[in-house]
Amino acid sequence: MATSQPNLYSFSSTATLAEQLRPYILRSQNAALARHDTFRIAVSGGSLPTVLARALLTPGNGTPEDTPQFSKWHIFFADERAVALDHEDSNYRLLQEELLHKIPAELGAPVVYPIDAEAVKKDDTQQLADLYQEDVMRVFAAKDSVKLPVFDLILLGCGPDGHTCSLFPGHDLLREKDAWVAAETNSPKPPPKRITLTLPVVTSAIQIAFVATGAGKKDIMKAIFDSEEGRSLPSALVNQGGGDRVSWFTDHPAVDGVSFPSRGNL
Ligand SMILES: O=C1O[C@H](COP(=O)(O)O)[C@@H](O)[C@H](O)[C@H]1O
Secondary structure, rough: OOOOOOOEEEEOOOHHHHHHHHHHHHHHHHHHHHHHHOOOEEEEOOOOHHHHHHHHHHHOOOHHHHEEEEEEEEEOOOOOEEEOOOOOOOOHHHHHEEEEOHHOEEEEEEEEEOOOOHHOOOOOOHHHHHHHHHHHHHHHOOOOOOOOOOOOEEEEEOOOOOOEEOOOOOHHOOOOOOOEEEEEEEOOOOOOOEEEEHHHHHHHHHEEEHHHHHHHOOOOOOHHOOOOHHHHHHHHHHHHHHHEEEEEEEEHHHHHHOOOOOOOOO
16 A cells, blocks of 8 residues: 555646646656657546547647657556447547547557457457456566556546446455456446456556546545545545555546645646
């Protein structure tokens, strides 16, 4: 467990949040490119892709540091629903519509890793998770000695129940120690069958950012940051495992009444 505290940033609007998320992501990109000439990232579905697109597709100042170099990006899904890739519940479809299809050609095209569409048809969620883990292993050149993939950045949402990825409160998956990608077959939020990165993978990332906006998140934010009972919520477990590598990008309504002491300055 990390001893440091997560950073909690709050902005007056989603537009301002997106403006600040952009340099955060690009700093992470630039550091990753300097380290290994590639940017390995995992993204969530839900409300995240819209904010992400706003952050990344707004023209910057034109310098290389302020430009997404998408041709060097490898994009995985932090979680995915076990549905066809063009299904309305698909996180891949959502990311395509919000971001991928809108990237200007001159910024290059990322390599994107959707789930295996054929395995979805077989209705075998465990196989789907295993195949996705193999994709992750290939990109991280994993040998038996490699314990965990270290993503450069993982972008997360937080549901009103405190779930993140497809890690739900009270589920056994929260105790998974070995698998990198796991099957969830009883999600309380539809659709029930999903795959998800596991907690050890999420908390091993170099940087981890949550985006949580709107008054609908206020109660769960209080539970995560201000209450003892909230300490076992999946999003709180990410805070505990990631410490100051975790940053929360919120708007004012989402943190109304939250008294967590160390709100960072970006
Ligand atoms: O089901 C899911 O929900 C979470 C949270 O979504 P949000 O709309 O409340 O931001 C999301 O992060 C996850 O990827 C998705 O599958």
